[in-house]
Amino acid sequence: MTEPTPIPGYTLIRPIGRGNTSLVFLATDQAGQQVALKRPHTSTLKIQEAAERFGNEVRLTMKFRHPHIVHGYAGTPFGPQAFLALRYYPHGALNEQLAELPGGRLRVPEALRILADIASALAYLHHLGAVHQDVKTQNVYVDQGRAALGDLGNTYFTAQGGQVSGSPYYMAPEIFHGESSSSASDVYSLGILMYELLSGARPHQGNSYEELMVAHMTRLPPPLTHLNPSVDRLVSRLAGQALAQRPTERPTADTIRRALLSALGETPEDEVYDETARTSATMFPTGRHGHAPPAPSRTTKPEPAGRNEAKAAPKTGGWNPFKRKK
Numbered sequence: 001m002t003e004p005t006p007i008p009g010y011t012l013i014r015p016i017g018r019g020n021t022s023l024v025f026l027a028t029d030q031a032g033q034q035v036a037l038k039r040p041h042t043s044t045l046k047i048q049e050a051a052e053r054f055g056n057e058v059r060l061t062m063k064f065r066h067p068h069i070v071h072g073y074a075g076t077p078f079g080p081q082a083f084l085a086l087r088y089y090p091h092g093a094l095n096e097q098l099a100e101l102p103g104g105r106l107r108v109p110e111a112l113r114i115l116a117d118i119a120s121a122l123a124y125l126h127h128l129g130a131v132h133q134d135v136k137t138q139n140v141y142v143d144q145g146r147a148a149l150g151d152l153g154n155t156y157f158t159a160q161g162g163q164v165s166g167s168p169y170y171m172a173p174e175i176f177h178g179e180s181s182s183s184a185s186d187v188y189s190l191g192i193l194m195y196e197l198l199s200g201a202r203p204h205q206g207n208s209y210e211e212l213m214v215a216h217m218t219r220l221p222p223p224l225t226h227l228n229p230s231v232d233r234l235v236s237r238l239a240g241q242a243l244a245q246r247p248t249e250r251p252t253a254d255t256i257r258r259a260l261l262s263a264l265g266e267t268p269e270d271e272v273y274d275e276t277a278r279t280s281a282t283m284f285p286t287g288r289h290g291h292a293p294p295a296p297s298r299t300t301k302p303e304p305a306g307r308n309e310a311k312a313a314p315k316t317g318g319w320n321p322f323k324r325k326k
């Protein structure tokens, strides 16, 4: 692993992860606080679209403020000193934690809590008019039982347009069709996550992009209560509805959040949102306007549970998250 150029104010301790876009180090900041320091690969900086995705992640992570979105301390979106300093999660991403559990399965209350936190993060993004586009265990971080959604590289504001993207195990049928993503396609991915965490397995399996596409478009998984009888009936029903073929038939993330909290024996309250991110979103548009996104490109062999699953991002050169519409 080549040593990257130092970032003033941070001391690297050791590498802790590697994704398709970046290398992540455990580091300390000037106050001695541990952070996860994300640095784009040299190759990321050389490919315009990949560099823009990293820049998008930095800008949006610094903009959004929510207890269940991975907290960004500081960042530089572009250039050789590009970085993003994030809250450090000592146990890594949820897929890494699940891999170490006997049977790969959480206890139901733990799963409900994580799902409620992620539903809360999505309700916040959707309230601001943004879509995440990449909800999956690889992008969920958990510490002391509480979860946060990370990796905002593919997130965009729907009013401004953005590039369609997703991971084939979690992607909504309409994304396979080449349609735009929406809050409803995030809810579909949340539905997959509900099945995965509450039943111990993702509902759709496949050895290729095509097999997964057929599964998402034609198969309806059995109710969650059949796979795990201890799952609350309303949660099971909403998980099924989240996987509806038609986006309009899916519940909202907030409806799911409320049901998950009720299943935990809590009284769900209305969430109050910090609107600053919406305001600054107007100042920093994140994509082209009004274009239907092109169909996602294919990946031939998705990794079964790897953390670097191929994404269905199209190879187009035109998307610049920071350019205003002409």
Ligand SMILES: Nc1ncnc2c1ncn2[C@@H]1O[C@H](COP(=O)(O)OP(=O)(O)OP(=O)(O)O)[C@@H](O)[C@H]1O
Pocket (backbone or CB within 6 Å): 016, 017, 018, 019, 020, 021, 022, 023, 024, 036, 070, 086, 087, 088, 089, 090, 091, 092, 093, 096, 138, 141, 151, 153, 307, 308
């Ligand atoms: N905040 C964090 N705390 C602890 N570990 C982290 C954190 N962020 C990332 N990591 C580790 O680094 C790995 C790579 O991070 P990530 O998947 O976000 O990279 P990426 O290159 O942006 O992803 P992608 O492959 O989607 O482009 C993760 O799988 C995880 O092990």
